[in-house]
Amino acid sequence: MRRKTKEEYIEIICLLEREQGRAQTGMIAEAIDVKPPSVTEVLRKLEEKGLIVYEPYVGATLTEAGFEMARDLWQRHRTFADLLRLLGVDRRVAEADACQFEHHVSPETLEYLKLFLEFLRESPEGRRCLEDFEAFRKQRG
Amino acid sequence: MRRKTKEEYIEIICLLEREQGRAQTGMIAEAIDVKPPSVTEVLRKLEEKGLIVYEPYVGATLTEAGFEMARDLWQRHRTFADLLRLLGVDRRVAEADACQFEHHVSPETLEYLKLFLEFLRESPEGRRCLEDFEAFRKQRG
DNA sequence: ATCCTTATTTAGGTTAACCTAAATATTGGC
DNA sequence: GCCAATATTTAGGTTAACCTAAATAAGGAT
Numbered sequence: 001m002r003r004k005t006k007e008e009y010i011e012i013i014c015l016l017e018r019e020q021g022r023a024q025t026g027m028i029a030e031a032i033d034v035k036p037p038s039v040t041e042v043l044r045k046l047e048e049k050g051l052i053v054y055e056p057y058v059g060a061t062l063t064e065a066g067f068e069m070a071r072d073l074w075q076r077h078r079t080f081a082d083l084l085r086l087l088g089v090d091r092r093v094a095e096a097d098a099c100q101f102e103h104h105v106s107p108e109t110l111e112y113l114k115l116f117l118e119f120l121r122e123s124p125e126g127r128r129c130l131e132d133f134e135a136f137r138k139q140r141g
Numbered sequence: 142m143r144r145k146t147k148e149e150y151i152e153i154i155c156l157l158e159r160e161q162g163r164a165q166t167g168m169i170a171e172a173i174d175v176k177p178p179s180v181t182e183v184l185r186k187l188e189e190k191g192l193i194v195y196e197p198y199v200g201a202t203l204t205e206a207g208f209e210m211a212r213d214l215w216q217r218h219r220t221f222a223d224l225l226r227l228l229g230v231d232r233r234v235a236e237a238d239a240c241q242f243e244h245h246v247s248p249e250t251l252e253y254l255k256l257f258l259e260f261l262r263e264s265p266e267g268r269r270c271l272e273d274f275e276a277f278r279k280q281r282g
Numbered sequence: 283a284t285c286c287t288t289a290t291t292t293a294g295g296t297t298a299a300c301c302t303a304a305a306t307a308t309t310g311g312c
Numbered sequence: 313g314c315c316a317a318t319a320t321t322t323a324g325g326t327t328a329a330c331c332t333a334a335a336t337a338a339g340g341a342t
Contacts, residue, residue: 003299003328025320038300040321045298057307057320087253097250104241108234109225115282116228116274125273132266133257141256144298144329166290179330181291186328198290198337 001033007073007103008032009042010051013060014070024059076102076110083117086130088137145173148214148244150183151192154201155211165200217243217251224258227271229278 012031016023025043029036047054051066062070081098085091105113120126153172157164166184170177188195192207203211222239226232246254261267 026318034299035301036320037302037322041299084250084253087257089250089253093247093249097245097247100245101242104238104245106234106238109230109238111282112225112228112230115278118281119274119277123273123277125270125277129266129270129273132264132270133260136260136264136266137256140259141252167288175329176331177290178292178332182329 004032004034004042005103006042006046006049006051007069009039009046010062010066010070011073011077013052013062014067014074017062022059023061028060073102076105079110079113079117080105083113083120086117086120088134142174145175145183146244147183147187147190147192148210149173150180150187151203151207151211152214154193155203155208155215158203163200164202169201214243217246220251220254220258221246224254224261227258227261229275 009028009032012028013023016027016031020027025036025039028034028043029039032039043052043054043060046052046060046066050063051069052060052062054060077098079098080101081094084094084097089097118126120130150169150173153169154164157168157172161168166177166180169175169184170180173180184193184195184201187193187201187207191204192210193201193203195201218239220239221242222235225235225238230238259267261271
């Protein structure tokens with residue numbers, strides 16, 4: 001598989017803390033499909049950057065800054081995934097693509113996408129647009 | 142700056158061949174903001190993969206396979222960039238973001254986006270959707 | 283035809299993200 | 313409280329994409 005970014009580690013740590021109460025080396029390694037020694041190495045670097053506190057043999061906990069980053073990534077992820085789903089993309093695919101896009105989108109573009117998502121979901125015109133697109137899709141796709 | 146992918150080299154080579162008639166080490170290095178020795182190294186690898194023919198001291202030319210890849214990337218790029226522009230994203234920003242997305246989008250998602258783009262541009266409902274979104278944006282954004 | 287300039291390649295080094303194997307720490311059962 | 317099983321870290325190695333400095337090739341002016 002592909003090379004993981006620091007951002008991905010932060011996301012996994014956040015998820016594990018939330019769902020399992022803690023984020024240990026082995027759990028992270030498993031979740032991210034990497035061997036434990038690689039995780040140890042990255043955790044040290046994340047600590048240097050002030051994104052986590054790393055306690056050897058215990059695990060990682062996000063700092064305030066790390067948590068901010070995770071929250072931010074999650075929002076970007078949701079924006080993409082939700083938008084793709086609304087357009088009809090399969091759930092698995094939408095989530096997988098969002099995992100990639102979230103790391104590369106600019107703030108400006110993200111703002112537009114968030115707004116467009118809001119438009120599609122919350123305005124009558126937006127909802128009609130989705131219906132029209134679905135009809136269009138069924139006809140042409 | 143960021144690490145470049147093989148795909149980015151292919152795109153630049155395609156562009157240079159098209160616009161300057163040839164793609165030499167120095168031109169590629171300049172275009173991609175990397176030093177010439179790094180380019181030489183990558184060109185050898187691209188040749189091994191059958192994507193270019195590399196003639197030392199002369200430059201690179203895309204093979205059929207390389208050209209296919211470039212064409213494909215360009216289409217992905219255009220899909221994203223055009224979509225973002227339609228939503229109102231600034232040209233520079235849209236192009237820059239498309240440069241990233243194009244390397245990460247799945248075929249399934251790309252199909253949906255192409256179809257949505259077609260819908261927005263070519264159907265009356267799609268065009269109305271864009272107008273409605275613009276109004277929405279001016280009001281809320 | 284030779285020399286000088288300019289471009290390219292070669293040689294060798296760095297960094298970051300991975301890996302395996304070996305050493306070490308933690309934990310649960312007795 | 314000790315010991316075995318399990319998890320983590322340390323040590324050392326690989327690969328890919330970069331870099332700088334030095335060597336070499338190509339091309340134009342005289």
